[in-house]
Amino acid sequence: MITNEKDILSFNEVRELLGISKSSLYKLTSTNMIPCHRPTNGRLFFKREQIILWLTQDKSLLEDSNITKLNISKNDGE
Template identity: 45%
Template sequence: MDYDLILKKLDRIEKFVVGLKEILNLEELSEYTGFTKSTIYKLVHQSLIPYSKPNGKVLFFERKKIDLWLLQNSYKSLFEIKEDAITYTDKNRSHL
């Protein structure tokens, strides 16, 4: 195996392990979301992202809360909209 391939595989493993952690630091959150550290600092400053500062200096992020935050304002696919319409129609048809 060549050196570059090994590095790529190690990087993938590292990202996978970060995804399993419950609590992330700033650097890990940056890796996890793809946001730059600067962007994360701005989001924290504007209180737009859930975070903790237990000692008043170091930032920590709960992965579950970050996942929910990342998925807010989601849009349904056309398939999901059609499924909802069918379910709604079937449900209301039984009331007639």
């Protein structure tokens, strides 16, 4: 569990925070369904504030979107 309050999170920190697999987080990033940044066109970085906002947004918006079509699961392809 992440205990520090860093402003910028790594891929693995967000994966741990959300409790999802690598492939599930890659699906979310590749479809632009989760806010992320690629400052060097390589490693992904996430702003904690944006992730918290994304998590707390109206979940009915997520149900109506493609997220249900992605079959995101906690143990998907780890």
